[in-house]
Amino acid sequence: MNPIANDTLSQKIADHITTQIVEGKISPGERLLEKELTEIYGTSRAPIREALYILENQGIVERVPRKGVFARKYSYSEIEEFYDVVYELTRYAVCKGIDSTDTDDKVKELDHLLNKVELSISKEDFRISFDYIEEIHEKIFEISNNRVLLDLYDKLNKQWTTFRYITLSHPESLMKSIKEYRNIYLIIVNKDKSKIEDVLLDKKTRALSVLKKLS
Structure with missing residues (x-):
């Protein structure tokens, strides 16, 4: 059976390829051949090409002239720059959430997600735990009540998911991450902006230390 049904759109093919990359089934730097993908997904080349263009625009793959399309391989300096931006956006999202007067329901949902991931x-259902973490971070941006900020998160998240999956692949790292998210939740509840810098710096430093070893 094909992993993607014949009547789906290119976006669903792109999403499935992204999942393959995130889970390490497609390695960074690995070439993506249109012919092979048409066989895997049971479709013509047109939706495959469109899916690859979607992924290229998202920074998931890169097109090399006269060579083809490859799963993007990031240098450590690129990853570091990416994390600088993402964590600055996260800091801003938390601060906006603290300032907002209409976040009670979303904060309760964040607490509920944290309970579920714990x-x-x-x-030891670590794959489900990773899915909950995805929801937790999105919820933090929703709490900001800032549509532009949430749109930026959506655009960056495809790339970030790959890095996040790598950094959380070890159970100990996963548990530390949940503790960090619980601290962020308490910062929002207690409206204590003074602690957010230290919490996010520790979180970023831990993630980058894992990625540096693998780069």
């Missing part, structure tokens, strides 16, 4: 870790 339970999934206790059951």
